Amino acid sequence: MAPTPPLSVADAGDAAPASTPTFPRTEHYRRFHRVDSVTPTERGLLAELHGERLEVVAVRPDVVRIRISRGGRFDETPSPAVCVDPLATHVEVTTEVDDDVARVRTAELTVSIGLVDLTIDVHRADGSAVIETARDHAGAPWAYATLNDAFVVRRRIAPPDAIYGLGEKSGRLNRRGRDFTLWNTDVLNPTSSGEFTAGRDADDPRADRMSTEFDPYYVSIPFFHHLDAATGAVGGSFLDNGYRTAYDFTPESEYAIHAGGGQYCEYVFAGPTMARVLEAYTWLTGRAALPPLWALGYHQCRWHAYRQEDVAALAARMRAERIPCDTLWLDIDYMDGYRVFTWDAEKFPDPAALIDGLAGEGFKLVTIIDPGVKYEPGYAVFDDGVARDVFCRTEGGDTYIGQVWPGDTAFPDFATAEAREWWGDLNAAHVASGLAGIWNDMNEPATGEIAPERMLFDGGRASHERFHNAYALLMARGTVEGLRRAMPELRTFVLTRAGSAGIQRYAANWLGDNVSRWDHLWMSLPMAAGFGVSGQPFVGADAGGFGGDAEPELFLRWMQYAALTPFFRNHTVAGTVDQYPWSFGDDVADLVREAVGLRYRLLPYLYSAFVRAGETGEPVQRPLVFDHADDARVRDLDDQFLLGRDLLVAPVLAAGATEREVVFPAGTWHCWHTGEVVTGPATRTVATPRERIPLYGRGGAVVPLLPEAPATTAGLRPDLLELHVFVPGQDGEWVSALQEDDGVTNAAADGALVRTTFTLRHAGDEITVVAAADGAGYEGFARTAFRLVVHGPAPREVEVDGVVVTPDHDGTVTFGNDGRDAVVVLRT
Template sequence: MEIALTGTAGTPSPTLPDTSAYLVFSKVDAVEETERGVLAHLHGEQLRIELVRDDVVRLKMSRAGRFDESPTYAVCTDPLSAPVDFTVEREPGVVRLRTSGLVLTLGLEPFRVDVHRPDGSPVIETAEDESGRPVAYATLNDAFTVRRRCRQEDAFYGLGEKSGGLDRKGRDFTLWNTDVLNPTAAGEFTAGRGAADPRADRTSTEFDPYYVSIPFFYHHHYPARLMAGSFVDNGYRAHYDFTPSEAYSFTFLGGQWTEYVFAGPSMREILSAYTGLTGRTQPPPLWSLGYHQCRWYDYDQAAVEALAERHRHDGVPCDALWLDIDYMDGYRVFTWDRQKFPDAPGMLQRLRSKGFRVITIIDPGVKHDPGYPVFEEGLREGHFCRTEGGDVYIGQVWPGNTAFPDFTQEETRAWWGRLNAAHVQSGLAGIWNDMNEPATGDISPLPMRFEGGRSSHERFHNQYALLMAMGTTAGLLEAMPDRRTFVLSRAGFAGIQRYAANWMGDNMSRWDHLWLSIPMAAGFGISGQAFVGADVGGFAGGSNAELFLRWMQYGALTPFFRNHSATGNVDQYVWAFGDVVQELATEAVRLRYRLLPYIYAAFLTAAETGLPVQRPLVLDFQDDDTVRGIDDAYLFGPDLLVAPVLAAGQTSRQVYLPEGSWHDFATGEVLQGRRFVLAATPMERIPLYVRGGAVVPMWTEAPASTDGFFPRALELHVFVPLEDGSWTSFVQEDDGVTFAARDGARLRTTLTLTRSGRSVELAATVVGEGYPEHRREELHVVLHGAAAGRVAVDGTAVEPSDERWVLPNSGTGFLLEAELLG
């Protein structure tokens, strides 16, 4: 072991060691072959190199000779369950593991770990320090650092919820879940390179760390344009430094080096492998994809019911109403203020009869209040976090003195689940987990200890929200075993997507925060969390008519669509800014509802493959150098390209259309891709394009809510491509709320569109056993971008009517053939 310099650059976290002297592991003493790879002995420790798949390898370093086999709750499968064919090669000074997808080279002296693909392209390569010595792994006390090579031209993506541009190159980031807008948390922050220091400006656009920490990123190698991935299964505070031009590093302040390295070479392959380890977003209840109205406001029962009635009277589709902290009795979780809500079950029943679900906030903080049953029970049964001395840890949150459940204990998660189960029995549809970083007010969280007081706060801080969501989801399933769950969480860690959606926390009613949410959502999506969204209109500060409308138009085309604002601000309801804005905002909501069959299919794809609903262009077009820096537009699902309006008074904007052909959703114009276009942005709409070859399923009308809505007709919008080829889409019809679809109670129609010259063919195949609520009698096939001459369905000629054909179809496939005119 040698003393060497890691040479880290950028702005260091204030709690990271302020020295750059680390103990560098420099020599491998021996290497043994194992069933999954090799075991290396070096400096009294052991490095397990284990093949997970042909294209994924796990690196695992011991501490004091021992391995931590369960470093976090992120990985939910056995990584070593599938067999992998590999060979071990020994040469002077190196040992190699070789599979069909990667070649790992272990350097013995000096110690280094490099991974390449069989063609020689790099996946990871050890970086050298200023003296030219490799620094693959270095440690100082409980912290460790790993350094890798990169090129100035390379790009980095991921790390979940991070502010600033999509490409992380040139910046550094801290992973430590933080209540972002809490001024007392200022000492916890470090600014990314090029950002204003948020310790001086709490309203800065680009600040770090954030609510959610996901230690997973992509390395986009140039000039080959191939992707590699890294996931460090470690929940301690971490620092990722992408500021040096020819190297990058990551430092964790505790725990062990357990890293999964993904050879790719595509972002899609890496994301599929990563979500195969950490889990995928579950199929959501359909109502959760509708429009949500929320406000931190001191409502009473009559005001909530009046709010619901106003939505129905004004024709604003809405599926969910939310209640923030003021519904509780003195901020005591799992209670209702009986003066303001004298008949909460009755209110919830009446709202449900009108198609509204209701969701209430639940914080992890339990009021320290003798006589309060939740506190008394938690204290009696040992469910609260302790200090090192054995006392119950006390923070200062909304209720005042506050205790926090120790969610690392399985019995505590079960207890919390039972509390949630009892709470929703009143008629609630879901749970909103807030303040779960955990936010502890003016009190430092570090004395809070876990596992009955045996484990440090640092080990579980970033996992706290994940563990809370585990218990909450289990409770909802206990209360409603036949219903899909819905939980919204502010904080999270790798794997949070298995249990909860995330919103992006307390944003501001500002144009730059509207933009901020686009790359932030993209970072979430490619980090495994598909169900995300920002507070539409902005949470803090007063919105205005134009900003609100533009945010509604954008928010309607994001995975989670919730209008939310803080107390004391101007009203931010759909009708708050006058008749003109109300009409246009309502049209945005109605478009959302008509698109719900398409949106639902995108969520099912996320559940099955890990592909996000809101995705950066680089996911689908990683070979196109132009898209790597685009973070003001995105794909919504596989085929809709959305370019939001990002400034006041904007009447047009540049939009980049990637390879292929694209249909302007508003005008019908068909454009060839791989070029920039100037898109008009009248107040009626934002730029929206549909990929040529797509078949977009839509409802023929926008219902008031999804509750009980099983339409008689479904539209299939066929966007004819300019080029020849074949494209596949699908639509799934099921009851939208239960788990019956996974047992076959569904109709899934796969739609294959093929163009060859002037001939277009749409083939539909259907699987599934149907479901009792199915009402559809017709399919309306609508052609876009071309006019048809001869048309036949299942071999029988039909007459076109404005390029719309009505097929009397209730669950069987068809073949539509058309000859295009012109």
């Protein structure tokens, strides 16, 4: 399908393709005004207005839910996003009702409902605004309006304020000045010539970064952060509604949220930091499960008609070239006529033998599974789906038919538990031969040239619009639940193209079909950062670009960058030049090997960042504004990022670049490669030689590394880890963490781990690093020592557990004590 054009509140109702839902113009909406009555409740209030009911409930001291009934009734599950009982937590609430206003107060926020002219405002305890109702040109408030089940809310915003979030969106990280549509869409499609485009001619010499602004995209997450530029405070909004939605941030002093149907149900987060907002949002919608360690390694993929012997040869070449790699992937050509859950017996006569052989070399294998089931009587999966009545239907009761890879295609009705269970069992049977994970594609759902709106859900009882955006989430849920039933002891890995709020509970996301162009390399930075601040930490772009022919310099710079992102997969389309690590000559291969090797050495740090993401919701790849919202310089910065809390990454984004500007927030920053120290806040132009991209460690951090890069994570049980200590330039205390476990099973959830907390204290000429370990350990744990590597002035004296020790010839200090608790003092 061709990409759907952006839709704003301002131009809603203009001509659009017949299959594209449109919104009425806002002047036609019925605005809600006077509140008829208000009744205090145990957790808030309930108001009557215009035949509907307005409910305000305190969910937590810092979170409130506001909803308006539809047809006089509240929908208790407006979408599959929320995964906790939002009212299970006790909250101290007071209410008061005056002649003009009703208020709900918690310790951290106050909700005020204007009774004469409806307004809905939320303020923090200090009086600062989280949301405030906008007013029209006559000064009258406009909080909520509706027409034919669609509704719109309007809010005030100051001109310099910033907006972040909405999940996977192209263009700049700060969403101000643009409008967005949330309607999962297969964005990039091959043209008739087979050339992949992105909203314009791929060969246009006027290519620039803004050519990457096209919308809607594969993933729809109706959640965003609002940063108050005057104070640095951040609030958040999550609209629990899966219908097609538009966000308009183009006006100077207001923004609008417009949904095409369903119930208005919004969660408002007081913050006042991005971290606090994201913690609350992911508490509500779930956090990413701890991934298997191998999923954090390097992944090699290509859409190519591999044969069984080709895959084995690829694995052998990867080891011969000494490129660390954990996973090989198979795209759609491994199947028999694109029939899901089948193998092409001619190309793959013995998949189990292939998988066993790969496992012996430390490789995992992942295959693609689309939701479309070939409409073909006699095909076992189709026949079983018909017999179980698990396919989507039309209004007339027929099986809905789309047109994708297998031709005529039926689609499972993932809105039903029966379909999800059936699908999960199919996936479990598919991986029973030893496959490591599942790759979900085409799950927007993409239906080819046939419009999807006739596809109904929940046994034909629910409209397509209600479940369209939720389709991929429900598919991933069914997949993961099936894998967990079959293999409860193992962690699951699912990669998905589409998704919606809560997708992080079940799957990682890649950024969809991109192109081998410098602007698409840049595009992946703000897109991944937007995902991260929207609750999905496990993201990455197709390194090197999917469509088009990569050039050696672009490929190298992309691999150097991608090696420092959460999900690292090299993937390209059939019919393009090879972009294996060795495809561009020995010089590029050597530098790619070095970049991939650095990632593998950083796995203890990266893995621990994923542990933190699962516990707090914070991103692994994060924009600088996430940690430094008080620094106005970084609010619009989207060409560099933090990997975890402590590594600053500034990729090379232009051909021939030998230097680039890097913005450093407050603190001390050590160049990973040269040891140069920069004290922030500062902006510097730094060298970008071909062999590396700028990488800096934060002063005060303790970053754990493997001493050398392994070929694979299979069987990885290091007996020694390096602790890279980055000396801060000022006195203070910093905390870092390391988690070690078996990396494969769920035993860590029951305490089978070693969690070490590093507390670094700097006072005058003395640095003390306290390592405190917790956890029961795990089978195979082999580490007996740490090696301390100091970044900064060489210490004149080192003391370990009260004993002065002599550093090794390279200045490092190795200490044992079972590699667990220790106190190290560095005197400079």
